[in-house]
Amino acid sequence: MDLRQLEYFVAVAEERNFTRAAERVHISQSGVSAQIRALERELGATLIDRSTRTATLTVAGKAALEHARAALAATGALAQAVGEVTGLMRGQVTVGMVVGCTVTPLFDALASFHRAHPGVELSLSENNSDTLLDAVRAGTIDLALVGTATSPAGLDMLTLVSERLVATVPAGHRLATLDPITLRDVCSEPLVCMPPGTGLRTVFDNCCTAKGLAPTPEIQAGAADAIADLARRGLGVAILSESMAADYPDLVSRTIDDADAPALLALVWRDANRPAVRQLLNHCRRAFTPSAGS
Incomplete structure (x- = not known):
């Protein structure tokens, strides 16, 4: 059993289609199918029901999915932790920002973070605050700059501006x-x-x-x-x-x-355990409160 097999299995489980899963992991459909069959032989159980056009999980597949995701997450966390120590941080951080809000300190923070960690891919997404808050809760956005009336449930928040x-x-x-x-x-x-x-x-x-x-x-x-x-x-x-x-x-x-x-402008996040997210938060704190970095 290797991590590629787990990655391909999770991709098929989430996409519910071998073709889409192959596109997602950037190999041929036959390659995905062969690796999953090899995984099934090693485990001694069928994980994917292939009897219909939609790839669905068997009972064994459903039992395996959570553990496969956990194994991939643990591997990613290991790589991030080592990267943080060695200064070679990798990965991706997705940042959300309210539409039409040009906030110079946020852009300064993104620029300084990019200079310090060029191996991390930054993605910036604009939307209204409610949509961004939902995305942070769902984990599709790591950190967001939002306007809010109160501290949002289930998220950590750093208030940047409070005004009438x-x-x-x-x-x-x-x-x-x-x-x-x-x-x-x-x-x-x-x-x-x-x-x-x-x-x-x-x-x-x-x-x-x-x-x-x-x-x-x-x-x-x-x-x-x-x-x-x-x-x-x-x-x-x-x-x-x-x-x-x-x-x-x-x-x-x-x-x-x-x-x-008051109307609040705040940074919100759900999980600061990822090294890249934690480092970006540090850059944001310094950008919005310059005295903190002096």
Whole structure:
């Protein structure tokens, strides 16, 4: 029994098809089939039912699958641990980031990590915060920069930014001089907001619900630039965070007095035991808190 046989077995079990499994492991279908038959002969049991077009696991195959995955994971962890010690870290880290959020310290962290560990392949994926959180929980993304209203269940979190919601309007708008501005004032106007599933929208909706309000935004956009431009053109009051609004000095931004819950920008992860993930987290901490590296 060798690790290639276990890898091919797991690929067929997960793909449920010999052709797709062969494409996944980059060898011929006949090679995959031969290696799995050799594994079955060694174990003395049939693992894959080949009687239909879909490759399904036998009872023995189901019993073997968990152990095969564990053996492959242990081998990967061994290679990573040795790589960390020798400075030759290998593998892949997938990083998620909220759509339309250009966060320079994150890019600095990715660049410094790449220089320190060029053998690790970095992959960056953009999506809304709810989707990214689900992906981190599922293990398809290792580390994500998300907007959130609270600490997400089942994940570790490092808060990078905590700030209030603001209403952003052109200088001539009635809210530009109203003092104070409340959620009821804001909700009486057409609104331009982030879409559901984003951290900023979740915070806004939660604050409104707490006050018995149920606004329906006129327009939704996924990027702060688009939201600000729509507000600039008089299409609605933009709901942004303080740091987002600071990028648009031609607009007036007013803190919403009774929107008490802060909008959080945070790094989230599920498993920092992998050396590459742990090292990337260290680079992120240094990038977002420069004094920590001095």
